[in-house]
Amino acid sequence: MPSGKRQAQRARCPCVSVHRLDLLLLLFSLVLLVAVAAVRLSSRSGLPSLLLYLGIGVLLGHDGIGSITFDNAELTQVLGYAALVVILAEGGLGTRWTDIRPAVPAAAVLATVGTAISVGVVAIGAHLFTGADWRVSLLLGAVVSSTDAAAVFSVLRRVPLPSRLSGLLEAESGFNDAPVVILVVAFATSGPVDSWYVLIGTVVGELAVGIVVGLVVGRLGALTLRHVALPSSGLYPIAVVALTILAYAGGALLDGSGFLATYICALLLGNARLPHGPATRGFAEGLAWIAQISMFVMLGLLVNPRTMGDAIVPALVVGLVLVLAARPASVLLTLTPFRIALREQALLSWAGLRGAVPIVLATIPVVHNVPGAGQLFNTVFLLVVVFTLIQGPTLPWVARALRISDSAHADDLEVESAPLDRLQGHLLSVSVGPESRLGGVEIHELRLPKGAAVTLIVRDGESFVPGPTTLLRHGDDLLVVATDQVRDRAERRLRAVDRGGKLAGWLSGSRTEY
Template sequence: MLPRATVPSDVSCCPLPSPPSPCHPAVRCPCVTVHHLDTLLLAFSVILLVAVVAVRLASRSALPSLLLYLGIGVALGQDGLGIAFDDASLTQVLGYAALVVILAEGGLSTSWTSIRPSVPAAAVLATVGTGVSVAVTATGAHLLTGADWRLSLLLGAVVSSTDAAAVFSVLRRVPLPSRLSGLLEAESGFNDAPVVILVVAFATTGPVDTWYVLLGSIVAQLAIGLVLGLAVGRLGALALRRVALPSSGLYPIAVVALTLFAYAGGALLDGSGFLAVYICALVLGNSRLPHGPATRGFTEGLAWIAQIGMFVLLGLLVNPHTMLHALVPALVVGLVLVLLARPMSVLLTMTPFRIAWREQALLSWAGLRGAVPIVLATIPVVADVPGADQLFNTVFLLVVMFTLLQGPTLPWVARNLGIGDPARAGRLDVESAPLERLHGHLLSLTLAPGSRLAGVEIAELRLPKGAAVTLVVRDGSSFVPGPTTVLRPDDDLLVVATDQVKDRAERRLRAVDRAGKLAGWLERRSEY
């Protein structure tokens, strides 16, 4: 039996779930011991199971799941089951950690091919457009709610960032053209970095007199984050492709560790860790790493846990009975943001890129908010900014009200604007497992709905010499295909390729997935 830690009798430690009492400075207080493990694991498992069911309900009702998670936290809180929690500093730390995981998953699952044409526009919208949104929202908050300029600027900065988790989850259910979906995904991945810099600056110093110093700081931090993210991503991808790890389960862990390294390195170098982690994940996710789909599945699970934990914790931090006085300011500021600030930022930044007015209207309505503004609202609370509690309540109510409005209505808005691409197929996932001792690779893939691989004969794939389709799994049964076997939707394929032709075989499969059996004539050779 493990020895029980002893604590001096004059030291009081907290039995869960009551708040911890001060511990003796020379003694580590075992406020949470192994004896609490059963209760903690039970509570954690119940919350996760309820959250999983909430995702199912959200998908059927078109209600954003983040609202259900927040509701779980509020139900557990002081006005619900009575769990007292008011640690804004801990919420901020855990919220930052969750945002890192969410941004990493977003970058890993984003196709560079789909967002590449939209990167310049997304970068301008995430920086200049965010600045316009902050200025307009802050002016509206100051004039219409009477808040002082410091609080108004903080409020404008906090709510001007679109939320990566909300955008990624909603847009993947809306069949938008790749140009728009790529622009929105890239913007939501890019704009967290400048917004965090602004919020920290306003929370610590208030309105900055020397605006050029703040602008220079933002540019420097973004540049450091960009360079570090690219460096870690490319070096990590090179290493993972060259080193055959002894277990496939180690690849997802290595990828997550690289993204965390990028964030921490960027932050320690006084750069933007959020931009670094997103860029690093974007590079890794598009580098055709071994076990790529498995890695994305692993990080998607981590992102779900991060979202659930973050939203529940934010819900716990809220006391609904204290929020009524923030209802009107939240409604007023939200209307300014959605109907004036966001459309102005889109209009001023997207017009030079020749974005049509219909697409600009959709971009304006699709500026979804989520956990990011609520997490950022804890920064002035931790910094003891006067009026920070009112700001937090305002941001919380704004996010809830306008997520309820914008999320479910986004597909309706897209249809009425005549924007949609229901036939757009998802990216072909080709999982590569190195066969080190055989000097080869095993490629596995599934034909997604809409894939042009369906209807193609095995011989028509024209795989390079040294690669062959060795197994097809169809309707639960497997067989070895012949040259005239016709592929069907939802087929699973196993392809064996030598080291020399592995990349060529994968490019060929992706080319046929996009353009069908005539890919060699319809596309340039360099594209496959």
């Protein structure tokens, strides 16, 4: 290659030197540390952490103290998709199937039919009150009609709602990203669709493919990980996260909804009682935090505050239409047939939190050069900031005002399993919580199946080998060894006693073999 061509190629090559890498790592680590401190601040003040992350990005941007120039909407969209995959995976892994199972039908209707209603109402409001053309109005409706999984999951961990409502919100936020992404891409690439039935058929087809891929990858992955002992406990979290990413990629490559495939796969894996389950969820939660922080900071960098002035009024108008009309209408029309009380519907309407998802989706029209896409992005950004600032901190107050809470809700018994490959057994770690009915039960009253035994108890920092008459206490940590053949039965028995006490299996008149 001639030297002139090589020099021109080097000039175009965005290569990163070691020195530049050092500076990038320094900046990234400092941003992460500031973001971690921001989480502490947000937990004390009630201010949503996503706003602090967006603020960090704006401060680091071209008009802030960092003077970093970043205007690559396409890169933002790509990395935003990757971050959403991780966030949905963490949400699915941390969601208990027993909580959302009764709410799945209602959540599915709200996430599909309810989303369509919300899109229509917002589009009509944007067209009438802001003068936007129908294409931009439909895009606005589609972009802002998705509840944000990260925002919902983080708030629900602070607000003690009944399981039927928290389960419905979690399932909806996990399901509704898929149809919204399909609608936004359709409106951005072809404008208003002439044949509405073609669009509906496309949405249904992509959701069906996503469901199938998620079920297949989740079930096969759970079956494999339950019966194959990996040489290191640290490999299990990596394998689980890799499976959720595989589900996304498989669903997307098959022209289906990769986001729905990810959530369903993670939901199956998170409820499959896999080895090292708590460690896996902790690993996924850490990745989700990094994804959220990176995505919000990047979105903050993409914003140009100087161009925001013209979007203030449209953002407030569209936000009011969304919060006061579109979301309540979608909840009322879709959930009334499920006999959900009006005050619970009111809470669900207010709890439709928005976050980074709408801002990421707003980059799609920018990438496709839709006329008015820049103004749309600014409108969505301001809408999310203003109404998240209002809805997030006030959600606990609204729940109390509507007299909806569940402070006595108890978590399921946490059992961590570690396979013992060469010994053909499993090591179960069980913690006796403050509300567990395992407290006050003697070892022999556990009636564990033959092949399982409590081998060690850790109490007040000291460990000892229990006898048949040793009385379990709240706060104890148990170590249970079980053979492969009885591992599942031993875990089921421990959970039964945790819920029903020493007489579990007797009071019902049935002595099920655990």
